[in-house]
Amino acid sequence: MDLQLDEVEKICADLYLRALQLLPPDIKAGFADLQARETDATGRAILGTMVENIQVAERTRNILCQDTGIPIYNVTIGHNVGFDGAALKEAIRRGCARSTKENSLRSSVVHPITRKNDYTSCGIRVPVIHVDFDDREETVSIEMIPKGSGSENGSFLKMLLPSDGITAVKRFVIDRVIELGGRVCPPTIVGVGLGGTSDLCMHLAKMAATRPLGTVCPDEEGAKIEAELSEAVNALGIGPQGLGGRSTSFAVHVEIAATHITQNPVAVNIQCHSARRARATITPGGIAFS
Amino acid sequence: MAHHVLDMPIDAERARTLRVGDTVTLRRTLFGIRDATLIHMFDKGRAARLDLNGHAVIHTAPNVHRVEKSPEAPVGYTPFCIGTTTSMRMERFTRKLMEREGVRLIVGKGGMGPETLAAFQDLGGAYLAIVGGAAALETTWIEQIEDVDMDDLHPESLWQFRIRDFGPLLVGMDAHGGSLYAKVQADVAARRDAVLASIGASE
Numbered sequence: 001m002d003l004q005l006d007e008v009e010k011i012c013a014d015l016y017l018r019a020l021q022l023l024p025p026d027i028k029a030g031f032a033d034l035q036a037r038e039t040d041a042t043g044r045a046i047l048g049t050m051v052e053n054i055q056v057a058e059r060t061r062n063i064l065c066q067d068t069g070i071p072i073y074n075v076t077i078g079h080n081v082g083f084d085g086a087a088l089k090e091a092i093r094r095g096c097a098r099s100t101k102e103n104s105l106r107s108s109v110v111h112p113i114t115r116k117n118d119y120t121s122c123g124i125r126v127p128v129i130h131v132d133f134d135d136r137e138e139t140v141s142i143e144m145i146p147k148g149s150g151s152e153n154g155s156f157l158k159m160l161l162p163s164d165g166i167t168a169v170k171r172f173v174i175d176r177v178i179e180l181g182g183r184v185c186p187p188t189i190v191g192v193g194l195g196g197t198s199d200l201c202m203h204l205a206k207m208a209a210t211r212p213l214g215t216v217c218p219d220e221e222g223a224k225i226e227a228e229l230s231e232a233v234n235a236l237g238i239g240p241q242g243l244g245g246r247s248t249s250f251a252v253h254v255e256i257a258a259t260h261i262t263q264n265p266v267a268v269n270i271q272c273h274s275a276r277r278a279r280a281t282i283t284p285g286g287i288a289f290s
Numbered sequence: 291m292a293h294h295v296l297d298m299p300i301d302a303e304r305a306r307t308l309r310v311g312d313t314v315t316l317r318r319t320l321f322g323i324r325d326a327t328l329i330h331m332f333d334k335g336r337a338a339r340l341d342l343n344g345h346a347v348i349h350t351a352p353n354v355h356r357v358e359k360s361p362e363a364p365v366g367y368t369p370f371c372i373g374t375t376t377s378m379r380m381e382r383f384t385r386k387l388m389e390r391e392g393v394r395l396i397v398g399k400g401g402m403g404p405e406t407l408a409a410f411q412d413l414g415g416a417y418l419a420i421v422g423g424a425a426a427l428e429t430t431w432i433e434q435i436e437d438v439d440m441d442d443l444h445p446e447s448l449w450q451f452r453i454r455d456f457g458p459l460l461v462g463m464d465a466h467g468g469s470l471y472a473k474v475q476a477d478v479a480a481r482r483d484a485v486l487a488s489i490g491a492s493e
Binding site: 046106 | 321326328350351352353355356370371372373374375376378379399400401409419421422423424425426427430444445460462470471472473475477478479481482484486488489490491492493
């Protein structure tokens with residue numbers, strides 16, 4: 001299968017709008033789960049408003065949140081796919097800019113020094129594009145994540161020492177969640193990266209924060225910590241929007257990588273309750289959106 | 291817990307009647323403001339053409355449609371998706387907004403800190419919590435974009451919205467030193483050690 005780049009451009013444009021409009025089913029199920037367990041009156045009311053907003057967005061064909069985010073495209077390419085890599089990246093970029101123009105989306109992307117906005121949602125190295133490869137035959141998937149800034153500002157990296165142990169890692173996560181309170185638009189998904197180099201650790205935290213609810217860390221030790229921390233953050237009482245209650249987070253997700261004998265890195269990246277993402281899967285049979 | 295319906299603008303005395311836990315519905319006019327607007331107004335000394343005296347500001351930068359000017363779109367914009375951004379980044383501007391521009395109420399998400407709380411006490415103001423991320427719903431409370439100033443900062447312009455029954459909003463911070471956020475933070479701090487102990491991570 002050869003990737004058709006005009007098709008990729010259109011898919012990337014469609015994915016941006018689709019991600020902004022429709023919340024994935026796992027997040028909707030996450031809301032139902034939190035609503036069933038929340039006992040705080042303010043917390044219940046806020047969760048109810050969030051669910052109402054999902055319905056209003058669907059009914060009025062509006063986008064869920066005003067924050068169009070920093071656009072991220074995760075491309076995964078299987079076996080026997082023909083493509084021109086540099087042209088593929090350009091096609092993704094064109095799709096992102098086209099969606100912004102055609103759909104009147106707020107461009108939230110500026111130059112970091114001049115703060116100049118090109119009104120395309122693009123800039124230097126943005127959209128963020130990650131390309132990876134997997135074992136599927138003649139299959140390409142493109143996942144689009146409009147990463148909201150309120151939660152992205154809740155990002156931390158700490159190069160702990162081996163002698164600090166895993167207890168310091170857990171304490172670091174809990175203390176950052178406390179520090180952030182309502183600023184990151186709870187209920188959240190708390191993404192935790194463990195191990196790797198500093199940059200990989202931060203990337204792991206983003207992978208964790210944007211992983212679907214209900215999925216589990218593939219590493220057994222990572223999965224244990226994930227379960228422990230998920231219980232712990234919801235015992236803090238921060239609650240929806242930081243106004244009290246049980247529902248601080250849908251879950252804590254952990255992703256891990258091997259690290260150096262001298263290192264014990266931990267990173268935190270938060271996903272807000274508007275946990276938006278959309279995916280297109282391209283095969284010889286056609287394009288499927290999910 | 292009282293419910294207040296406020297026809298904006300209001301004076302300091304009325305702002306002082308709001309208490310944490312009360313709910314508020316705003317009517318008539320609301321101004322949109324955020325990081326770049328405030329940086330230009332107060333760090334770069336730029337004067338606002340619009341009169342904010344006695345008004346409420348919301349921390350926002352909207353998605354809008356550009357259209358031909360008409361009675362429905364007097365400045366050539368119609369609302370598309372208008373939501374709320376995290377307030378805490380703008381903590382250092384609250385007192386200046388109140389002193390120089392006469393702002394009475396701040397609508398935002400996530401709450402604000404001690405400098406804002408002190409400004410509310412000294413000058414008469416309150417923080418009204420909206421549900422962050424619920425922008426599609428919030429947009430249905432906005433009738434029109436009446437005016438815009440400093441639009442070279444677009445989308446972080448100074449926006450004037452005509453609103454219909456904007457709310458209910460929750461009074462999160464008041465002019466009497468009350469802050470729901472500070473209360474929750476104190477409760478959370480008191481639980482921290484027990485939570486850490488439950489996962490074997492005590493200091």
